[in-house]
Amino acid sequence: MQPPTLSLIGTTPRMRWAWTAAGVLLIAGWVHRPASAQEPAIFRGADLKLGxxxxxxxxxxxxxxxxxxxxxxxxxxxxxxxxxxGLLRGMVEQCNATLNFQMFPEEVTAVAAVLNRDHYRFKD
Ligand code: HEC
Incomplete structure (x- = not known):
């Protein structure tokens, strides 16, 4: 006896294959979503904790x-x-120079990345 819920999904081999394929495509699409959809390339891998x-x-x-x-x-x-x-990072670099914070380039990037995450939310 099959539980009734399973028969809704379809238990023929063809149906099972179709659902498996749909699941694989869904997961593949999610995993492969471009990183640029969420964060600008220049902030990729930035050390947010340091920022x-x-x-x-x-x-x-x-x-x-x-x-x-x-x-x-x-x-x-x-x-x-x-x-x-790019302009956001440039602004942080300018503050860095003007206020003489002496941050390294990676540190400027880290700071700008945090500001982007929390305030600006630029995608590129
Ligand atoms: C001594 C004061 C002072 C400090 C310290 C300071 N800022 Fe600023 N910051 C300013 C002022 C004043 C402005 C506004 C300039 C304007 O637009 O008139 C500004 C503007 C900015 C802007 C531009 C905002 C926008 O959208 O136009 C950014 C980004 C920024 N600061 C980042 C930083 C970061 C990051 C730090 C610390 C690492 C920092 N600032 C430290 C005074 C300061």
Missing amino acids: EELIAQHRCAQCHAEKVGGDGSAIYRPLGVINNA
Whole structure:
């Protein structure tokens, strides 16, 4: 005796094959979704933990809060002049130089990647 739910799915070999194929295609499509759909190429593999530490260490939020109030995050304007990942990283590099933080290039990337994840959400 087959349980009734199984007969709904179809128990002929052809039906079983069709469901297996559909499942495989679904999983394959999910695994192979392009990484660029979620994060810009320049932030791929960035050390987000390091970025978070640097943001805390350099008191980015404190200074921004003095300027715009709240927690300072209002200074990040995704719809402003900085409207892609390259410009965002460039802005962080500029702050790095102006404020003399002496971050390494990977550190600048890490910081920008965290800002992108939390505030800007650029896809490219
Ligand atoms: C001493 C104060 C100060 C510190 C410290 C500081 N910033 Fe800023 N930051 C500013 C000011 C002021 C602006 C706004 C400039 C403007 O647009 O008028 C700004 C703007 C920005 C912007 C551009 C926002 C946008 O969308 O236009 C980014 C990105 C940014 N800061 C990142 C950082 C990061 C990352 C750090 C820490 C590593 C940092 N800043 C530390 C003062 C500071």
